[in-house]
Amino acid sequence: MVQVRKNYPRLADGTLDREAWLRHIQSMAQLDGGTVVTLRKAVEMSEDAEQRAIEAENIWAEGASSFLTGLEMVEILADLQIDGEALCAAMLYRAVREKRLPLKTVEAEMGETIAKLIRGVLRMAVIRSRSADTGEENQSGAVEEHSENIRRMLVALVDDVRVALIKLAERTCAIRAAKNADEAKRRRVAREVADVYAPLAHRLGIGHIKWELEDLAFRYLEPDDYMQIARLLDEKRLARQEYIDDVLSLLRNELHKADIDGEVFGRAKHIYSIWRKMRRKNIGFSQVYDIRAVRILVPTVRDCYAVLGIVHNLWRNIPNEFDDYIASPKENGYRSLHTAVIGPDRKVLEVQIRTFAMHEEAEYGVCAHWRYKGTDKKSGQLEGQDGYEQKISWLRQVLDWHEEVGGNPLQDDLQASDVDTRIYVFTPDGHVVDLPKGATPLDFAYRIHTEIGHRCRGAKVDGRIVPLNHELQTANQVEILTGKRESPSRDWISRSMGYITTSRARAKVIHWFKQQARDQNIAEGRSILDGEFKQLALPDFDYEKLAQKLNMHSLDDLYAAVGAGDIGVGQVLNAAQRMVKVQQDEPVLSLTAPVAREGQADVYIDGVGNLMTHIAGCCNPLPGDEIMGYITLGRGVSIHRKDCANMLRMQADEPERILQVEWSEKPTEVYAVEIMVEAYDRHGLLRDVTTMLDSQRINITAMQTHSNKNKHTVDMVITAEIHNFEELSQVLHRINQLPNIASAKRRILH
Secondary structure, three states: OOOOOOOOOEOOOOOEOHHHHHHHHHHHHOOOHHHHHHHHHHHHHHHHHHHHHHHOOOOOOOOOOHHHHHHHHHHHHHHOOOOHHHHHHHHHHHHHHOOOOOHHHHHHHHOHHHHHHHHHHHHHOOOOOOOOOOOHHHOHHHHHHHHHHHHHHHHHHHHOHHHHHHHHHHHHHHHHHHHHOOHHHHHHHHHHHHHHHHHHHHHOOOHHHHHHHHHHHHHHHOHHHHHHHHHHHHHOHHHHHHHHHHHHHHHHHHHHHOOOOOEEEEOOOOHHHHHHHHHHHOOOHHHOHHHOEEEEEEOOHHHHHHHHHHHHHHOEEOOOOOEEOOOOOOOOOOOOEEEEEEOHHHOEEEEEEEEHHHHHHHHHOHHHHHHHHOEOOOOOOEOOOOHHHHHHHHHHHHHHHHHHHOOOOHHHHHHOOOOOOEEEEEOOOOOEEEEEOOOOHHHHHHHHOHHHHHOEEEEEEOOEEEOOOOOOOOOOEEEEEEOOOOOOOHHHHOHHHOOOOOHHHHHHHHHHHHOOOHHHHHHHHHHHHHHHHHHOOOOOOOHHHHHHHOOOOOHHHHHHHHHHOOOOHHHHHHHHHHHOOOOOOOOOOOOOOOOOOOOOOOEEEOOOOOOOEEEOOOOOOOEOEOEEEEEOOOOOEEEEEOOOHHHHHHHHHOHHHEEEEEEOOOOOOOEEEEEEEEEEOOOOHHHHHHHHHHHOOOEEEEEEEEEEOOOOEEEEEEEEEEOOHHHHHHHHHHHHOOOOEEEEEEOOOO
16 A cells, blocks of 8 residues: 655554545635545545556656645645645546546546546646756757647636646645656756746745745755855844844734734745845845845735834834835735835844735735635636636736746737637736637727727727727737717728627627718718729729619618618629629629529538529528528529528428528639739838738739839739639728828729
């Protein structure tokens, strides 16, 4: 059987006294009886797995024990009062990682949630410090591997913060055990802890774990400096303790006089922080003010400042050594008052003052919130919090932590992941807003408040002015510039111009225009279509016939619908495309109808194959509309809009005859189109135009440029392969938005 360490309760044969140990953990973590039963089962599974491995001579590493490591991890996490599922996952993690216990067995015996936690910690197990003493920091692949590993860790963190806490406990055990390893392994573990896990503990606000990780890593990475400071501390320990005891007695008396119910105690300064302060300020050991330090805990914030006044009345404070982290908390949420004074015998004394709640947060960080608010036993999320809010709260910590660890920009790492379809951006006040990938500043504005969206005039991203169709990335800070009046632009509704990507924001803009006067909508709609068709070189288009094609009673109705946003420009262009009839030898864009009114429509029908289809006259769907199919008697499949009243009735009455269909996304032909661009010449102009076309996946078959040195202008003629009017419109709008572009339009040869 596995022998346990001296500090664990043991039976006569030297094995673990499970029941005594479980009672100890139950008291530490405040577990209920049912959770203790589950944890007992996890302990038994871990011990049995290790015993089988010993009998099979399956040794992971000399002197290592997955069972004992599990016990130690549980004790670390129980001190944080984390929930029972995380404790069970910690107990079993090393057995799974060392392949002594299959994860499938854990899932079958312990449940999906515990197995998911272990799987998340396994993902984090690939983390290795980029600057570890392996020489890999000079290899090109090392940075990429580090970035990928950090990305995996971020995904795990965002999913469930307990994963990070279990990994922190495991690395704490690893660096404690490193004292028995060879020097190379000690340094490797210490470098990983110093570069990755101590900063993570700091960002999550878990002070006592952070201090232990920093001190142990420092001991192995800089042993000479560590021992020198340790000796200096030890030499002065007795005298310093006597001094602190006198100060504590004096402060307790002062608190009693002021009728403040507080606690006062000496504060140990960890060795790494002393060394770091000496290095940062370029001072000697004797000039480190907080070697002698006390901490005062009081009930309220008001008491904090009252105690600060008492301390400053007792002793003279040292200028520039006062920090108010209550009024201005640190980035990880740490709050406290710090002051340094000339204490008794003219010796420097550091005093920290905080409330009991602040002290709890400083020691346990996110775990303090976890403990107070409670968690949902199934999901592990804080009760009453939405899933995205939960992700955001952890992500805000991780964003800052990632900057400290290093690596490529966070947005690049997260975009490489296919497990998350959201981005997270900051308001100027530091609040986090989640949006779909591809969202723009306008989407952000309407997400904040409808009025802000309506009054939006511009946007800054990370302090820089950007276009309103700029694509936002995770970790951007977005500021919306507003005007006094509400005046959305109808361009915002156009999908081809890319101002708005979310249906919520588009619906709000459309609703605003619907409330405007019909005459204004007609005028705006006419202006939009005239400009669009002129840009596409279709000035003599039959608008009356186009209105009929779109089931409008009059041309004014079409203009009003476009002006109010009821019909998008893309729908109008698709209808126009089906009306265009040109000779094949004309050097213009030949646009044939992609959807036939009778016979075979160019749609895919899921799971059926090539059936005859036709467009239903009741709702007349257009390419881009969401559609469904209905199996008729003798006429194949009729295609309806999804919101068609007839379709909704048929869905209810005859669901077995309803088919899922969609417009074809695979155009059968492309057409050569000449685009004429006039611009004011500048450096990088040609590069910007070609880069934009490449980003839109437009194939360029020819390009001609002519510069006018006197006027500093340039004319370009670009021959590109285009599928339809809508795509051409989008390309022209994108080119027109580039700096220094005077105009971009389709060129017709007469």
